[in-house]
Amino acid sequence: MKKTAVVTGAGSGVGQAVALTLAKEGWRVVIVGRRVETLKETITLAGKDAANLVPQPCDIGNVEAVQKMAKELLENFGSVEVLVNAAGTNAPKRSLKELSLEDYHRMIDTNLNGPYYCVQAFLPAMRAQNSGTIINIVSDAAKLASAKAGPAYVMSKFGLAGLTQSINAEERANGIRASAIFPGDIDTPLLEKRPNPPSAEAREKMLRSEDVAACVMLAINLPSRAVVEEILVRPR
Numbered sequence: 001m002k003k004t005a006v007v008t009g010a011g012s013g014v015g016q017a018v019a020l021t022l023a024k025e026g027w028r029v030v031i032v033g034r035r036v037e038t039l040k041e042t043i044t045l046a047g048k049d050a051a052n053l054v055p056q057p058c059d060i061g062n063v064e065a066v067q068k069m070a071k072e073l074l075e076n077f078g079s080v081e082v083l084v085n086a087a088g089t090n091a092p093k094r095s096l097k098e099l100s101l102e103d104y105h106r107m108i109d110t111n112l113n114g115p116y117y118c119v120q121a122f123l124p125a126m127r128a129q130n131s132g133t134i135i136n137i138v139s140d141a142a143k144l145a146s147a148k149a150g151p152a153y154v155m156s157k158f159g160l161a162g163l164t165q166s167i168n169a170e171e172r173a174n175g176i177r178a179s180a181i182f183p184g185d186i187d188t189p190l191l192e193k194r195p196n197p198p199s200a201e202a203r204e205k206m207l208r209s210e211d212v213a214a215c216v217m218l219a220i221n222l223p224s225r226a227v228v229e230e231i232l233v234r235p236r
Contacts, residue, residue: 002052004077005220006030008060008118009087011038013188014137017209018084018216020045023052025217030054030073030080033087060087060114061106070121079129082220083122085115085160086137090193094150104152111156116163123171130175131224135216136164140184140234148194168229177227179219183212184234206235 005022009015010031022029023046031053033039039055046053058069073080089110091103115136126132141149142157149157160180167178185191187203198206211233219228 002026002028003081004028004030004073004079005082005084006032006056006073006080006118006122007084007086008032008114009085009137010042011035012041013086013190014183014186014209014212015084015086016042016045017213018086018135019053020049021210021213021217022082022220023049026052027082028052028054028077030056030077032056032058032060032069034059060118061109063113063117066114066117066121070118070125074122074125079125080122081131082133082135083118084135084137084216085118087111087114088137088139088190090150090153090190092193092195094153094195095147096151099150099152107152108156111153112159112163115160119163119167123176126176127171127174132176133220134164134167134176134178135219136160136178136180137212137216138164138180138182140182140232142180143182143232164229168227175224177224179216179228180230181212181215181219182230182232183207183215186212207233 005027007019010019011033019029019031036057043050043053058065138160139157141154142161145154164178164180185206187206215231
């Protein structure tokens with residue numbers, strides 16, 4: 001029977017790369033994102049594996065929308081074995097001096113509240129089946145704050161790292177494991193939100209989304225007796 005994974009932020013960047021990799025390995029992948037157009041782009045990129053992708057538009061920052069999504073997915077597919085929280089955002093005006101309250105709340109909703117809502121929506125089913133893998137795409141900004149990332153992004157990512165640790169602290173006995181992946185600079189569309197987007201030359205030296213997807217697959221494919229609690233991956 002085909003296993004089911006849910007991947008947020010699957011319309012671009014790391015989420016898209018993870019979804020495509022899972023689909024290629026034969027998983028049924030529910031791809032979650034706010035915009036239908038970007039989810040359709042992911043399906044197009046999947047080529048012959050497109051049938052393994054199930055588009056699910058959802059604003060993960062809206063708790064009612066997440067709960068409704070999870071309920072429908074579990075009714076349709078019976079179980080979800082893997083949840084990958086890959087959705088993330090930032091803002092060009094991100095410093096303490098410039099950060100607007102609107103951008104602050106949007107970042108916290110997308111980068112922290114959304115993953116928390118998704119975790120809480122799928123945990124009961126994972127407990128009932130006594131298994132489940134949760135992968136949170138964090139950032140090396142959660143290891144050490146930097147002005148480059150900005151305070152709201154840093155706060156959200158430190159919180160996401162704490163959520164991962166909390167899942168492992170509380171849910172091990174229920175057969176559930178969680179991994180936090182801390183990537184350094186990745187060449188994704190999120191770079192366009194920087195105050196000064198990096199040059200093409202600088203991007204060439206960065207990680208690719210597929211590199212992070214490979215880390216995700218390592219955490220997923222390990223035997224259930226093992227958990228990779230953290231992976232810190234940076235450009236060489």
